[in-house]
Amino acid sequence: MGVMIATNSQRGVGLCATIAALLLITSGAARAACIDLPSQGEGVVAAIQDARTVRLDDGREIRLAAVEAEAAHRGEAIAALSLRALGRRIMLHGADDAPDRYGRQPAFVFVEGEARSLQDELLEAGQLLVGVGIAATDCRAELLAAETTARDSRRGLWAVGAALKNAENVDDVLSRVGRFSVIEGRILSVREAGGTIFLNFGRRWTRDFAVTISRRILGSFEAAGISPKSLENKRIRVRGWVERRSGPQIAVRDVGQIEGPGAHWRP
Structure with a gap:
């Protein structure tokens, strides 16, 4: 109703x-x-x-x-x-x-x-x-x-300051599984496995928060002048639905889900 x-x-x-x-x-x-x-x-x-x-x-x-x-x-x-x-x-x-x-x-x-x-x-x-x-x-x-x-x-x-989630607070991010969230943090490493690129926000890959990017959408990143590898050690903000794999993750399907510090990337 x-x-x-x-x-x-x-x-x-x-x-x-x-x-x-x-x-x-x-x-x-x-x-x-x-x-x-x-x-x-x-x-x-x-x-x-x-x-x-x-x-x-x-x-x-x-x-x-x-x-x-x-x-x-x-x-x-x-x-x-x-x-x-x-x-x-x-x-x-x-x-x-x-x-x-x-x-x-x-x-x-x-x-x-x-x-x-x-x-x-x-x-x-x-x-x-x-x-x-x-x-x-x-x-x-x-x-x-x-x-x-x-x-x-x-x-x-x-x-409420907690509306923007801290990528380093894994338990807080895990509480958002299944919910749309905006998460901010520094990418410590960028790795590729099986056609998926992982932006890792922590050193414990099986537990810490990560953002995943399929190689199939790399063209949109290239069109925006962004290389995922260049994001290493950069602080970003990402939005999307939190999923739980080995640890909490957000799958990026659109370059617009990621924002750099102080500016919005526009392909």
Whole structure:
């Protein structure tokens, strides 16, 4: 069942902080890269299904593309989305409108009359995380910049320092198995085995955190001017779903999952 309005428990201090953050970012300079993607139509939001999904009055379910929600912050994220979108006419943009396995149409969502996407605004308010698989690099850079603003300002989910995980804290990373996470640390070694490149964040390969890159996607790294071997001894930030192999790992399927220090790589 869709969430028509936020509950009382969702309206407390967190919602006040959300409103304040949204007011702050509304006055900021508009970025328009994602709005340049092809139009997918429009509709009126009839219900909020979850922190990143809305239902339109014609029955369509729209999944906010390229973002992920943090389970511990779900209530505030739903409240923020409700505040911004419920009952509003929205415009949909995106390179691919094929439904996901749940029948939801992924799209960048723009409230009528607004130049910034809901994704952009909610990221900058600290309510969501940038996801993966964003083909348009200008749009990806726009979203990452919004998330960086929230992180630097400690807004929303970034108000708690633990939101950005430390690659050296293996137990903390293991607690994220099966969950989308943003992890930062220094790569101690780069090794290749069986067509897979391992970016190792520790010396105990069977226990410490690692990032894996299939040789099949090395072309995208080359196009971005990046050699995985050159990342040795570099501090990076990686995002994706944590899996447990011998130790915790994130499989990189898109060069955009990795960020270097102080800048976003853009293929």
